[in-house]
Amino acid sequence: MIRTQEYNLNFGPQHPSTHGVFRLLLTLDGERVVKAEPICGYLHRGIEKLAESRTYTQIIPYTDRMDYLAAMLQNWGYVMAVEKLMGVEVPEKAEYMRVISGELSRLASHLIAIGTYSLDIGAFTGFLLAFRERETTMDLLEELTGSRMTLSFARIGGVAADAPEGWLDKVDKFMDKLPDCIDEYDGLITGNEIFQARTRDVGVLKPETAINYSISGPTLRGSGVDYDLRKAKPYGIYDRFDFEVPLGKNGDCFDRFDCRMREMRQIIRIVKQAIEQIKEIDGPVIAKVPKVLKPPKGDAYEEIETSKGIIGYYVVSDGSTKPYRVHVRRPSFINLGYLDEMLRGYLVADVVAILGSIDIMLGEVDC
């Protein structure tokens, strides 16, 4: 056998498929990965530190900048932690608004995830067709909040505003249209034999390993572990909705992708139910909270299920107007923990497939 030499390949930070500025130092033997060292921090802005010099309300726009594809879910997690700290009761209508805007955010994030994944595998059309529906989602969110991506919609004690006139009907109409679009992606991407050949049995993540590495979100559920916070520990009003948690079987790239695909259909169910229920509710969308927030001394941890996994906000208060410490458990960062072992033995082309299937968001990884 001929002895071959291994070499290093800098995969990123300026590489088209690292979904941002992520760097992987690959040790390759030919095209096969021997070792992979993920290096992150290129997008570090020190949001946790910034939060210490901002008031409780002022932190909300910064949480947008973590997972900017599903900004509402990030706002929501933070706001819930502060509400727990202060013991604020959120009005029912605000909870429904959070669910609708949050699920729309999740939909936008999943559409990006499946779109960019098909781009990673090499099919460009799936990417742009997914963007077409994402554009509609963004338009709806823009109409509700005024921004397209960084929504800053949640407020401590509720949400910023009620739905504008006729907005709920527009969302309902879009939800009616969406299943056809998802069928189209299924036909174009999921059902494609080349796509399946590329993703099946690649980057297998065993359920035990996934739990041990504290992996969450569709990456965990792709391995067949039934753990979705919306079902397992329903926060907000998620116990009022009837939906399923899609699970994978093998824990390979295809299952992770397919989980997101099927989760989008569940989003439609949740939003449709929420719209039906919110129409009967009247009331304020924000609780009575003082203008200057001074939570009592203490700490609070609250976690919710975002599109990437479980995001947890830990807020420590020293009784002043600014938090003493804010820590964020970022799902994208933790999901990357197993990357090295997941990549070993696969080809360069699989590196892209595996990295894409975890669906990281660099704003969140580097925080």
Added chain:
Amino acid sequence: MFGKGLVKGMQITWKEFWAPKATIQYPEHQNPIPDRFHGRFVLDLNNCIACGMCANACPNKVISLRKQKVGTKQFLTNYVMNIQYCMFCGLCVESCPKDALHFSKVINMNQYFYNNIPLVLVQREAPAEPVEKEKPAAKPTSQPKADKSAPTAKSEVAASKASDKEGE
């Protein structure tokens, strides 16, 4: 059967080839901008009481305002937003007790020179003290300076009760 998905994919792209396109040709056509859109800021000087709550609400310290005491009330002489640091989160607009600060639908805020980036909403000289004393007489002429006097009286009350206003 192997190949079914391949044929399906070709059918979908063929169908898309003839389907209507989603593109909007921008300068000629434009998406309608929703009412809540976070565009360029507008300050309604008639309502502004120069309380500075917007500047306090801003997470990035974008807003800098200078005021001068003219007679008994505050007079806003300078209101500049360093728009390059603005996140367009809308917390300033929300915090305004008098609804003086608004978003407009203007999306084009590009500037060619760096010095032009800050958004100068107000820049004016404060009226000299003697003029201010004469003002009650000049009030009906409705000059911008004169208009300031009306809301100022209630400003203190409004600022203290502002806690109810959060979240509109």
Added chain:
Amino acid sequence: MFENLFVGIADGLRSLLGGLPLEINEAIVMLVKLVAILVFILVNALWLVYMERKVAGYMQARIGPNRVGPKGLLQTSADIGKLICKEIIIHKDTDKVVFMLAPVLVFVPTLMVFAVIPFGKNMAAIDMNIGLLYLLAIASLSTVIFWMAGWASNNKYSLLGSMRSVAQMVSYELPMVLAILGVIMITGSLKMSDIIAAQEHTWFIFTQPIAFLIFFIASVSECNRAPFDLIEAESELVNGFNTEYSGMAFAMFYLAEYANMLVCCAMVTILFLGGWLAPFGLDFIPSWLWFFIKMYVVMFVIMQLRWTYPRIRVDQLMGFGWKVLVPLSLANIFVTGIGMYIYRAIGW
């Protein structure tokens, strides 16, 4: 009248130069033919880049280039103009001679191949009796140029891309040639005009469907188009072998890709779609136009493939080539042989 438009022009030129000795006369006519082919290729490459972008746009719910010129027709020319103005960056670790030679040479194999392709009745520049062999031999030369570009760039991504290019050529040239053997067995000639003449009654796509499929797949792979665009693979290898190229050097590779596609489509048309023969007796459309129409139909299918399918992985590519296409093409030869034997034995 249009039927013999180009042949007529050639004849006219010949008689115009009638006073000159025969050799010089022929040489000038040949030169004019080759220049015409050169212009044909370049104009087509420009048009194909535009067409590709338009087709891609239409399949992706957008409209593609539409600003420069009427319907965006001048977009490619504008792009080329921009690229000419740009600096060609040669970084310090490159093998400078080879690095610059590769984009210069990249058009050569394509141009050489076009010399034998019959664009219509009596419209091949040279109708060689080993035309097909020549075509196959020259067409695979482009791999050497990709290899040169990737190797000289001194970039790991480029190197991986060019290694893939060589591996891909080796494993796909074989089924391609074996697939053509079926056609050659029936015609008994390597001459292009003979092959087309043999399809007078039925095109080979009907008599040799498996050979057509293998040849089509292999030729898509030969011109490095999706789903076999492994040597570029922008999501894996940044841009494969031409990662380090900029400016006009990059544009040369880019245009050469489309020129190669033109060759592939022309080959498919000649070998399986009856070349310039008019189907259903629609003779009033000139033969060269028929050739053109058929070529562009194939072109559209190739473009649609690119914008529909994901990229295949490198080991799957090899596996597919050696484990599926080669045995299949051998089986095809076997079946064709038996068929021909029976055909002769029955004596239809």
